[in-house]
Amino acid sequence: MMAHLIDGKEISLQIKEELKQKAIEYKERGIEVTLAVIQVGNDPASSVYVGNKKKACEFVGIRSLAYELPEETTQEELIALVKELNERADVNGILVQLPLPSHINEDFVIKTIAPEKDVDGFHPQSVGALSIGQKGFVSCTPAGIIELLKRSNIEIAGKECVVVGRSNIVGKPMALLMLRENATVTVCHSRTKDLKEVTKRADILIVALGKPRFITSEYVKDGAVVIDVGIHRDENNKLCGDVDFADVEGKVEAITPVPGGVGPMTIAMLMNNCMEAIV
Numbered sequence: 001m002m003a004h005l006i007d008g009k010e011i012s013l014q015i016k017e018e019l020k021q022k023a024i025e026y027k028e029r030g031i032e033v034t035l036a037v038i039q040v041g042n043d044p045a046s047s048v049y050v051g052n053k054k055k056a057c058e059f060v061g062i063r064s065l066a067y068e069l070p071e072e073t074t075q076e077e078l079i080a081l082v083k084e085l086n087e088r089a090d091v092n093g094i095l096v097q098l099p100l101p102s103h104i105n106e107d108f109v110i111k112t113i114a115p116e117k118d119v120d121g122f123h124p125q126s127v128g129a130l131s132i133g134q135k136g137f138v139s140c141t142p143a144g145i146i147e148l149l150k151r152s153n154i155e156i157a158g159k160e161c162v163v164v165g166r167s168n169i170v171g172k173p174m175a176l177l178m179l180r181e182n183a184t185v186t187v188c189h190s191r192t193k194d195l196k197e198v199t200k201r202a203d204i205l206i207v208a209l210g211k212p213r214f215i216t217s218e219y220v221k222d223g224a225v226v227i228d229v230g231i232h233r234d235e236n237n238k239l240c241g242d243v244d245f246a247d248v249e250g251k252v253e254a255i256t257p258v259p260g261g262v263g264p265m266t267i268a269m270l271m272n273n274c275m276e277a278i279v
């Protein structure tokens with residue numbers, strides 16, 4: 001069987017093109033959508049992510065304000081900046097790049113962001129709203145996966161969906177979103193007994209467990225749809241996911257590649273959230 005490749009690069013480009021039009025309409029109404037991005041310290045991976053976000057803002061026509069703070073910034077200083085940005089009428093979205101240095105309490109900082117500017121969707125109020133079906137920002141990676149499925153015409157309602165991983169930024173919000181889309185949802189984690197037995201029930205298998213090429217064909221039902229959230233560099237410095245793509249590909253109906261699957265969708269959905277921050 002030839003698996004359909006779910007092209008996240010192409011779909012994310014479509015979304016960004018749509019958002020570009022929206023930004024033009026906003027500009028005609030005198031509104032300049034603005035995202036403030038705060039990075040503390042210079043973790044190289046974080047710098048790459050922040051750089052990519054800035055590039056996406058430029059593409060879409062969102063103004064981005066970069067705050068690059070030194071590693072030794074105190075929690076009080078960071079919180080003072082977040083509060084100042086909360087108050088600024090010309091700032092619509094605030095993003096604090098994680099991880100923060102260990103002397104800063106991430107939960108506390110996230111809680112300080114005004115929920116109406118919480119474009120990452122990590123504030124407890126945003127997560128609470130998602131869990132009871134109210135309006136609020138949704139974590140970008142899981143929101144991007146829903147877009148990938150919908151724009152690939154993959155039906156979700158009534159399907160058996162298994163999510164592997166229960167992190168606050170991917171697994172948990174993913175499960176809530178699939179539930180909202182009327183899937184029957186099972187969430188697996190490191191204490192799940194007989195993972196294979198569970199994942200093999202999935203019509204839609206979403207993998208975010210953080211181990212390179214962990215999911216092989218034995219974990220997957222014939223004709224399933226497989227979404228791979230993982231990003232790793234293998235022993236040859238090649239990018240790969242949590243799914244053993246070469247092993248699984250022949251068995252499934254559709255699958256996301258790594259790179260070019262879920263990754264590009266995360267930033268596209270961040271741009272979408274910034275646009276939705278305009279009331």
Ligand code: NDP
Pocket residue numbers: 141164165166167168169170171188189190191192195208209210211229230231232242262263266
């Ligand atoms: P975390 O490490 O926070 O969570 C991993 C989850 O997987 C945990 O819930 C853990 O269970 C579970 N798990 C670990 N090992 C097993 C196992 N052997 N069997 C079953 N469950 C297991 O990771 P994240 O959710 O933050 O990220 C997951 C992956 O996705 C990473 O590779 C990350 O780099 C990538 N990622 C990609 C993004 C993108 O834009 N494409 C965005 C965010 C992440 P337990 O809770 O019991 O410990």
